[in-house]
Amino acid sequence: MTFNSVLVLVDLPxxxxxxxxxxxxSKVFEWTSSADNESLLMLDRKxxxxxxxxxxxxxxxxxxxxxxxNALNILNRLASVTAISGCxxxxxxxxxxxxxxEDFQGAAELAANTPELRNRDTLNSFLxxxxxxxxxxxxxxxxxxxxxxxxxNEYESVSLAxxxxxxxxxxxxxxxxx
Numbered sequence: 001m002t003f004n005s006v007l008v009l010v011d012l013p014x015x016x017x018x019x020x021x022x023x024x025x026s027k028v029f030e031w032t033s034s035a036d037n038e039s040l041l042m043l044d045r046k047x048x049x050x051x052x053x054x055x056x057x058x059x060x061x062x063x064x065x066x067x068x069x070n071a072l073n074i075l076n077r078l079a080s081v082t083a084i085s086g087c088x089x090x091x092x093x094x095x096x097x098x099x100x101x102e103d104f105q106g107a108a109e110l111a112a113n114t115p116e117l118r119n120r121d122t123l124n125s126f127l128x129x130x131x132x133x134x135x136x137x138x139x140x141x142x143x144x145x146x147x148x149x150x151x152x153n154e155y156e157s158v159s160l161a162x163x164x165x166x167x168x169x170x171x172x173x174x175x176x177x178x
Contacts, residue, residue: 001031001040007052011074018068023052060087079114088116099125104138105145112145120155127159139163 001007005024010017026044034041039053059078063071076094079087091114098107104126111117126139143160146152152160 001028001042003027005042005044007040009054011070011077013077014070014073016068016070016074018063018066018074024048024050060090064090079116091116095122095125099129104129104141108138108141108145111142112149118146118153118156123156123159 001023005022005026005028007019007021007023008017009019024042024044026046026048029043029045031040031042033039034051039051042050042052044050060075063075063078068074072090075087075090079091091110095107095110095114095117098104098110108126111122123139123142126137126142129138131137143152143156146156
């Protein structure tokens, strides 16, 4: 937010300016983030209190339709840290790319950070990968990534329990700690 009431939305990792716009006809005197960090609260020189939010339901469509050179990377980053609608196809495309290049760690981290990917199809993608003897199963990357960031959902819990029960107890415990 500038003193002249211009809001500048920047993608910090790339430094790319996403949007700029005038939010008040009067100069902004003071501003802060809201208690939930979902919006900006501003006080202008006329005494008006303003609130500015980014519409999570339209940001993906806005970025997809923009001429930003880095829009796809920005969308991937946004989708992996927030639950914004309209990014499912982009995230799924990135996930499939990571799986195809056998970057199972990257695919697992993307899935763990993306609510839209926490489903049976994603888990089955990891389970269907053939591994050689002595090689760590990609599904372990998936479970480890999720358990470090969140709780397993019902389907994930049942699938993990099945995997552990298929192993003897000692091997099963080692799966969870490695």
